[in-house]
Amino acid sequence: MCPERTISHCKAVLDGCTVIPCRRPLNITKLSDEFGQYEILLTCECGHTRKCFPQTLARIAGWEVQLDDLVKRLRCSKCGERKCRPTILHLTTPRKYTTH
Numbered sequence: 001m002c003p004e005r006t007i008s009h010c011k012a013v014l015d016g017c018t019v020i021p022c023r024r025p026l027n028i029t030k031l032s033d034e035f036g037q038y039e040i041l042l043t044c045e046c047g048h049t050r051k052c053f054p055q056t057l058a059r060i061a062g063w064e065v066q067l068d069d070l071v072k073r074l075r076c077s078k079c080g081e082r083k084c085r086p087t088i089l090h091l092t093t094p095r096k097y098t099t100h
């Protein structure tokens with residue numbers, strides 16, 4: 001393994017790409033924020049996590065609902081408590097450069 005070789009390879013790939021997406025943090029208050037283009041990671045106090053899409057939640061509660069209010073109503077599928085906290089995730093995962 002030669003890490004330097006890997007880095008220079010990645011750099012070459014990046015240089016060829018003119019648009020590097022700016023990964024700003026998402027600030028979601030309502031489900032409709034960011035046009036629903038995000039994913040929600042729900043973390044329960046018991047440690048159980050699950051991912052869901054705003055589209056799924058909007059079908060239940062509507063797009064104009066406050067995310068915090070909605071999350072308070074969500075029940076953990078493992079322990080049954082309503083103690084989930086939301087983390088907003090970007091829809092697109094960063095491109096990974098695999099080494100051969």
Ligand SMILES: [Zn+2]
Nearest residue numbers: 044046076079
């Ligand atoms: Zn739980």
